[in-house]
Amino acid sequence: MFPDIVPDLLAAMPELRGKLEANAPTASLSWFRTGGPAQTLFSPADTGDLAYFLARLDPKVPVLVVGLGSNLLIRDGGWEGVVIRLGKGFAEISVEPNHRVRAGAGAADVKVARAAAEAGIAGLSFLRGIPGTIGGALRMNGGAYGGETKDVLVEAKGVTRSGETVSYTNQQMGFTYRHSGVPDDVIFTEALFEGRPGNPEEILAEMNAITEARSSTQPVNTRTGGSTFKNPPGRKAWELVDAAGCRGLRIGDAQVSEMHCNFLINHGSASAAEIEGLGEEVRRRVREASGVELDWEIKRVGLSGA
Template sequence: MMFADITPDLKATMPELRGKLEANAPTAPLSWFRTGGPAQVLFTPVDTDDLAYFLQHLDRQIPVLVVGLGSNLLIRDGGWEGVVIRLGKGFSEVSVEAGLRVRAGAGAPDVKVARAAAEAGIAGLSFLRGIPGAIGGALRMNGGAYGGETMDVLVEAKGLTRAGEIVTFTNAQMGFTYRHSSVPDDVIFTEALFEGRPGNPDEILAEMNAITEARSSTQPVNTRTGGSTFKNPPGGKAWELVDAAGCRGLRIGDAQVSEMHCNFLINHGSASAADIEALGEEVRRRVREMSGIELEWEIKRVGRA
């Protein structure tokens, strides 16, 4: 499917824009599932000022989707009608500051932040090594793994409103709960400040290595997957419910429930977004019939079917 090309109009109304605009850009390369339809417009801003300028001049009626590493994202086959904003190199800087603090752009990989903290002898951020995404996603979803959560270490987060205004949120203002932040959906996170505690670099790196080994031995890390598919229900584990419902290895076309860890869905090569979503819904149906529990999607599913 092809959308109307609105990039000439955008360029005309934004003469000082420095970032890249692409019409009907493929989105499959943007997500770990490597599937999905086109983006009507793909915008890659140079930096925060460029993004603010873009938002200030963008028609408020045009839908916006923000993508970092795309590790927890399924874009449907009909694509995204509107603008997809890709936070790239201009949002990936990580720096260590006084007071056992680390500042990171929203596009920085979580593992990069964990590594910077470890090398600086800052403990408490190692859990980020176990989250296969970028800082923006960790802020939006209170990302967590291996005993830690974003809410445990965040000092403040900065972002831009849909009008391009800079906003800052303290930890308390983020409204964190399990895999959720109550910050309005139209806020685009641009930066985060974290604070850890004193630690020994060698010990922290050893902890990170242990997390790496644990992930490699229990999760399908080298496949086209979207990470954890469903949120853990209160007092339970999603993978145990999926397994008990007989869904381990379940397959629709080239989409399959992982044999290694059945809270992961895998694209074996040619699965459509529809295949992957249908597989997830079938898993939810079987779990509901078996246990009465309604699993919630953790993967963000967006776009036209």
């Protein structure tokens, strides 16, 4: 349990509209369903509420932003500081002229893909294959099945650690493979995408094909964090993991997926330490077998357990 700082925050922020919770469980915030508590969990009402909060928060207090938590591992000791959960106030999706879609950072990628498809906007179907939110796609240049965020983004908006509202053009995002060059302390709040004219039925068929491909090749209905490691240049991470003999490797209730060995699975009671330890063991074996150093794609945060 961390010291309760909620009373002090409320005193400093009398006009705050969002919800604050002390020592909040975080297991439900990530797909792995594990991890220690958040010293403070904040669910802002909207972008204005978020900016108000950040402008008045002590800059020394660490902040972690969470969407759906699909590629997140919170360690067993939890997060000392504030975890910001972007919920309903950041989940709006609207279709605009010129084949554009505007979406809040808390909107699920799949819902944005579907909204575009129903409006006859092609080019955003790849979002169906990313199990996260728009905020995560912006931060990591999320991509799948031949498309990346950088291919369709017009601009992104966010709030800085000091509460200032900022915006970035596609070029200013500094996109590279699974990375954006925007400072880490900027919290994305909204994105504007542009596709191209398309036939709704054909686009939905493309999305269904992506759904079938994911279901047949990835452990989608398990406690997992999605792709564990980034693909090294010119290589496939899963092939390197497989060649190192790690398919099915297990530590406690944490296991390398038999179906797709770039996925780690929590079979029920795995600790964050077991999951991370398994990932590090995989990295060690791949390094010994091939000389390749795998980089984590899953974001690992927080304090180690006692």
